[in-house]
Amino acid sequence: DAGVIQSPRHEVTEMGQEVTLRCKPISGHNSLFWYRQTMMRGLELLIYFNNNVPIDDSGMPEDRFSAKMPNASFSTLKIQPSEPRDSAVYFCASSLSPGVVEAFFGQGTRLTVV
Amino acid sequence: AQSVTQPDIHITVSEGASLELRCNYSYGATPYLFWYVQSPGQGLQLLLKYFSGDTLVQGIKGFEAEFKRSQSSFNLRKPSVHWSDAAEYFCASPNSNSGYALNFGKGTSLLVTP
Numbered sequence: 001d002a003g004v005i006q007s008p009r010h011e012v013t014e015m016g017q018e019v020t021l022r023c024k025p026i027s028g029h030n031s032l033f034w035y036r037q038t039m040m041r042g043l044e045l046l047i048y049f050n051n052n053v054p055i056d057d058s059g060m061p062e063d064r065f066s067a068k069m070p071n072a073s074f075s076t077l078k079i080q081p082s083e084p085r086d087s088a089v090y091f092c093a094s095s096l097s098p099g100v101v102e103a104f105f106g107q108g109t110r111l112t113v114v
Numbered sequence: 115a116q117s118v119t120q121p122d123i124h125i126t127v128s129e130g131a132s133l134e135l136r137c138n139y140s141y142g143a144t145p146y147l148f149w150y151v152q153s154p155g156q157g158l159q160l161l162l163k164y165f166s167g168d169t170l171v172q173g174i175k176g177f178e179a180e181f182k183r184s185q186s187s188f189n190l191r192k193p194s195v196h197w198s199d200a201a202e203y204f205c206a207s208p209n210s211n212s213g214y215a216l217n218f219g220k221g222t223s224l225l226v227t228p
Contacts, residue, residue, distance in 0.1 A: 004157070033216070035218075042218060042220045045209075048215040091158070093158075
């Protein structure tokens with residue numbers, strides 16, 4: 001298996017623009033997580049899907065952030081409009097079931113908003 | 115809610131020396147605990163996990179961790195560090211308030227000197 005695939009690996013955008021990050025989880029995994037990593041706050045859980053349904057989005061910082069999982073093999077995280085403070089590395093992870101078993105991480109998308 | 119704390123932000127060890135990275139957890143019942151490693155520019159990789167049973171857990175790359183209920187700790191150890199072990203190390207536990215998605219500690223950055 002190719003593992004969790006995220007695209008793009010790097011994104012540079014101007015403040016106010018819309019940004020869409022993409023994730024393809026490991027086939028057969030029914031849990032998907034979006035995390036954000038910054039120096040100041042470390043790794044923060046943004047949202048968690050189980051069987052394509054958002055279970056907990058309390059970590060989504062503002063209404064500018066939205067996430068979707070239209071099917072078991074694809075998820076997006078959208079920021080609209082983007083701001084410089086959104087600059088971070090965004091990770092997608094998937095697991096067979098939440099918490100008990102290993103979560104597999106993608107290589108992340110490094111977002112820079114200028 | 116279950117949480118973990120990593121008291122050390124940075125650790126420096128000499129190549130060949132032993133290593134211990136600290137992780138403290140807060141939870142009443144027996145927790146699920148994980149150690150992940152993040153190499154520069156990469157996603158997170160699972161080193162080992164503890165669910166129950168034997169309190170000494172063996173992982174990949176020669177790492178082990180010991181669960182000590184009396185000290186609320188799950189410290190990561192390696193008897194002889196290699197230069198390739200230089201990375202960021204994260205302790206994690208599932209958060210029942212977030213559908214059991216993993217919550218991560220702030221991480222410990224390991225530097226290995228010649």
